[in-house]
Amino acid sequence: MGVQSNIDSSGKELTVKIDGRFDFSAHQEFRDAYEGIPADVNSYVVDLGDTSYLDSSALGMLLLLRDHAGGDNANIKIIKCNEDVRKILTISNFEQLFTIQ
């Protein structure tokens, strides 16, 4: 389990990538990835390409990110979900809150 993050060349988009299991052990690293970044950042990408599994605390972390990014005005894309991860997001109806690709 590891969290990597980087801001793109325009300085406006932050991408956070989670490898392995996205669960409570990722909590601190995930928060560190988006807290304290430059105020210019206004869009977020959560890359779950190498994420094997998502549990309810991960869903909670996504909600925290959304709250940090402006709540209803947040611009967050969740990308590269595998079948299992997609299923979990679907059951929770998270596509009502996030753009999922």
Added chain:
Amino acid sequence: MKILIADDNASDRFLLSKIISKQGHEVVEAENGKHAIDCYVKEAPDIILMDVLMPELNGKEAAKEIKRIAGEDLVPIIFLTSLVDAQSLADCLEAGGDDFLTKPYNHIILKAKIDAFVRMRNMHATLQKQRDTIAANNQHMLHEQRVAKAVFDNVAHSGCLDATNIKYMLSPLAVFNGDVLLAARKPSGGMHVFLGDFTGHGLPAAIGAMPMAEIFYGMTAKGFALRDILREINLKLKSILPVGFFCCAAVVDLSFTKRSVSMWMGGVPDCYLLSQQGTQLKTLRSHHLPLGVLSSDQFDVEMTEHSMDFEDRLFMWSDGIVEARDSAGNMFGEERLQAVFKQNTHPDLLFEAVKESVNIFVGETERDDDTTLIELKMVDESELEQSELVLEQRMTTDPSDWKIDYELGVDSLKYFNPLPLLMHIVMEVPALRAMGGQLFTVVAELISNAFEHGVLKLDSALKSTPAGFVDFYTLREKRVNELNSGFIKINMTHSSAEGRSGIFCITIEDSGEGFDYAKKTSENKPQDENKFSGRGIPLIYSLCHSLEYIGCGNKVVAEIHWPQKNVAK
């Protein structure tokens, strides 16, 4: 440090003793193994320098015994030996020694070894203290959980999970896994059932469950609709839970009379509805976000309705079942669950079959406390035991003689349901509380008539056919939207004779034109109760002591006496 030197050779003892005292340590001496043991017990040295070959009891035996006496504590033993071959030295360590020192003694090496063991002893002592602190904290936490569980059980106790049409599996400590099962009979008939799964574990999960259970039971008992209850619960959870915490839930409104179930599902795994004597399986999916995520204005209470014939069953579970793991770490999964359903031939045994299947899969080593499962069967409400209404303890005296006038204008008529508020007032009288269901029916019917037939001027004859039924409600919606004048006046009075008997009277007047009640009452016979149309008047007649229409028929007075002379049903 206090150091014990055990050596049968007096001059060797003397030599060592000198070196060690010079290094600042306290010295105790023993001349053989047995003496060494006695010295250990009496003097409690921190480190022992033990000669291997001694009379009475040799060093190795003495070391074994001292280690045994020491138990959990660490008392390093350094063997003193003139043997230098590897095997003999290894034997010393095997015998329970922690190190060895060969003759001739080098005081530099001796000091280094003693210092190393002092560090080790300190580390060991620290570890022990930390372990004891952790153990104590753990005990404390378990105790807190027990108390929290007791409080929660009192809140959740007022439910009807033991009703004959419900089968459920719930671990006693489930509330700490975040799983909650609530069930309550409605005063007007039917039941509300709630299956919840909070994020998180332990006390944070349990804390959210408490206000939620209070709202669920309180509002159900007062006759509120499930939609209103859901709105209230969502609002409550959104306000008290931190961001990122929520409650996945499947919530059900079971109607025995309509043979249907209304469902709201948010964030829970698929449920199954088994019908046609177990031959048809319908999958029900979550369409909503979990509770506690959205604000009030975004929260969606849309429910889906499904018909349930007699003995049809609804199965619901938390994700604990699908995620239950065996010793190899494989998940039970949806396919296995579906297989159990497909293979079953006796719907009655299905619940047990699912339980069995999960237990066998998980194996005996791990008792799975996270599995929550519930089956609801459609039955005739008369089959259920008359649940005793648990009356709240009151410190204040109850109102026994009162009256209230309540008038609803156009806007209120269009959007506001006065029933819960009125019932709340009525229920303040203990004797009327016991008749809650009947009173609810009477008041609901009278207000409904006043609104639909009086204010909206809808003809009840429309409801005589199933198609007409739909037309009626379409027309109703249209007229409600177009409504721009009208009122309903409600007057309620209650008086009691020394608390032994009482009379409750409700008068409802609507702004409509009334109807020919003389004609209607002469037409109605008892069997008309089951027809689609009619003002349900025969039903009310059997419940009320008297029912009178006044004036042109837009005003009705119903009187209910308690205790009831005839047992109405």
